[in-house]
Amino acid sequence: MQGDTGENGDSLPPFLETLWGLRAPSRRSRPALSLGRIVGAAIEIADGDGLGAVSMGRVAERLGFTTMALYRHVRGKDELLAAMLDSAIGAPPDLSGRDGWRSGLEEWARAQFAVLQRHPWIPQVPLSGPPLTPNALAWLDAGLACLAETRLHEAEKIAVMMLLDGHVRREAKTVQELQQSGWQTGAAATASYGRTLARLVTPEDFPALRAALDSGVFGADLEGYTSSDVAFGLRLLLDGVEQLVRSRDTAFPTGG
Amino acid sequence: MQGDTGENGDSLPPFLETLWGLRAPSRRSRPALSLGRIVGAAIEIADGDGLGAVSMGRVAERLGFTTMALYRHVRGKDELLAAMLDSAIGAPPDLSGRDGWRSGLEEWARAQFAVLQRHPWIPQVPLSGPPLTPNALAWLDAGLACLAETRLHEAEKIAVMMLLDGHVRREAKTVQELQQSGWQTGAAATASYGRTLARLVTPEDFPALRAALDSGVFGADLEGYTSSDVAFGLRLLLDGVEQLVRSRDTAFPTGG
DNA sequence: CTTCTATGTGTATGGCGTACACGCAATGTG
DNA sequence: CACATTGCGTGTACGCCATACACATAGAAG
Structure with a gap:
């Protein structure tokens, strides 16, 4: 009796068992919070404000729960992200x-x-x-x-x-x-990026890249990508x- | 007179100017700290303890400076990471x-x-x-x-x-x-991963994947990869x- | 009823990136 | 030489984050 979930030889993390449907759907009356609701909220946040906006606190807040409540369904943020991935790809x-x-x-x-x-x-x-x-x-x-x-x-x-x-x-x-077009420099928009690049990429040091640059790639083609x-x-x-x-x-x- | 670095039309972030060698090498007596030393230390940390171990504080500590000292050479961690990339690929x-x-x-x-x-x-x-x-x-x-x-x-x-x-x-x-082999589940080593996978991937639901699994991929082949x-x-x-x-x-x- | 267990809460901790005000030393100018 | 300027390192402080831990509670099992 090693305390496994049952007949499973190798134990799976709880959240994975849930994803695979190997878990009794909680014989509690009202589950209120669930892995599904959590990842749903997290995905909404990520879709709207980017992955960086997904924090345990914000996800919980959106559902009207405390931050720590999430940890009853997910061992940590890593697991949340994994579950988000699976749910999002469908x-x-x-x-x-x-x-x-x-x-x-x-x-x-x-x-x-x-x-x-x-x-x-x-x-x-x-x-x-x-x-x-x-x-x-x-x-x-x-x-x-x-x-x-x-x-x-x-x-x-x-x-x-x-x-x-x-x-x-x-x-x-x-x-x-x-x-x-929020680029690495933060400042440069598409056009400015092209100009900056054009100044740095000299024909002597970057002949091949220069040729590509001059052919108009990185230019108006960007939006055509x-x-x-x-x-x-x-x-x-x-x-x-x-x-x-x-x-x-x-x-x-x-x-x- | 917009306050540019000189003859440059579009201004580049300071750290990029340094990387491109467009910056006077600081007419100060002893530069003590420099972008090069910073990224060097950061790369050492990343090589040794992983990217997650690279924090502004730790990089500064390794060089014997305060955390905030780094911000005189780098606008933020993003720039540090960009500089690290460039230096590391060589x-x-x-x-x-x-x-x-x-x-x-x-x-x-x-x-x-x-x-x-x-x-x-x-x-x-x-x-x-x-x-x-x-x-x-x-x-x-x-x-x-x-x-x-x-x-x-x-x-x-x-x-x-x-x-x-x-x-x-x-x-x-x-x-x-x-x-x-520190996998997603954290628990599973290579063998255990294979066994777990084998239990979940049923021939009914995942026929093609099952075939691949049975052929021994994911098995001992892992180390041969x-x-x-x-x-x-x-x-x-x-x-x-x-x-x-x-x-x-x-x-x-x-x-x- | 008692007991157990699953679930949500509250508090606290340590780490993080970084804004801001300051000190200081080297520099160029009178 | 006296001076203002300016580049660079420091110290403090703030807000956000993930998460460990102790506690509360409510429904189910005995």
Whole structure:
């Protein structure tokens, strides 16, 4: 009797058990506060005022409870953030109707990108470790399912999904930063940034970058940076995947 | 007379001027404290005890100064972090000897990966906006220079570099997380993580993920996750780039 | 009714970033 | 030399944050 939650061999943190629905829904009369309400409030705050505005105090205040009340449902802020992530990404789209792995992954990326635009704070969450939450794993599963028809090794499939996820996240982050043009210097707006950059990037020290600069990237193109650029990187990535898939197909032809 | 630093049109934050060497080296007798010494101490702390251990107070303490002394050289912690980043990545490798864009970018990625392993905290820095620091731009320039021989549009070159940078960063982060196997749950070691995952990931709800799990990924393979896996993603990525490069070549053949 | 346990409260602590007023020493100017 | 200026380090103080701990309470189990 080590005091586990029951028949579980390895014990899971309570908040994870709740997320996985492994927890009796509290046989108390009125739960009043719950993990769901907490993460809901936290997500609202993050959506509205940014991740930095999410503090235990503010979340509790929004729900009309004391700060410490949250700690009955969450071991610490880390867990809250993890739960927020899982709740915000939601369930993955249904890709079973797609007629090929590439089409499926494209839709996967599109859907993920949409989620990240809806919750711009997601890429900012300092995640520490692989995901153990149901929705995160469901997204991964959905992506892997697209690749099931290929001959890729399982490890390769996972690597592809990591690559894809990383790309979408990065693009979303970039777009978001451009949209709120609050830059590193704090002072520089888009135009001023370009001018400043142009002065520092001399043709002698940065020939290649200078060429890019002169071609007008970083200029008016900034506002044109939308999901089309996501598609560009996506195509590049999937082209690479396709090459690998084909190589596996020719190495071990279907005859069998 | 708006009170600028001199002939500069758009004024740069003081710390950036220092990084770019646009600042007179202080005509004071003994500067005692300097931006360089500050970021040096901060990097030491981050390398040793993690990014979380970097606080203004601790950095100052290590140098034998008061906390507030730092604010004479840095406007705030954000600037300190930006300066740390630039200093830690250092100058890019010389890729001019490489005999093709692909070889060059491979070396670029390898070098970047090495830097990120030397300073594991780099991917954790919450960067807010495009880089304006000299070394960051120098790395970008070095990468773009590799692509100069191709017919890619400048915007495409930049997109490729972003893709590449994102990939390397992500891989480095993953490797680092695996190495220090302090996972999200805090409790689970590698083996326990696998077992827990195996219990939650049912074949009904996560068929594809389950298959991956059963194939032994996430198992003993974890420690085998080294730079070879970086190379896998890298190859995928560069395959995609190569396809694009070739398509541009055939569309506008060299005859000219 | 008693007891247990889950849940919310109140208080307190230590760390953090940083605004502000001050001291001081080196400098350039009469 | 006397002087004002200015760059740089100090000391204090404030507000915010996460969270440990002791306590209160209310519903369920015995």
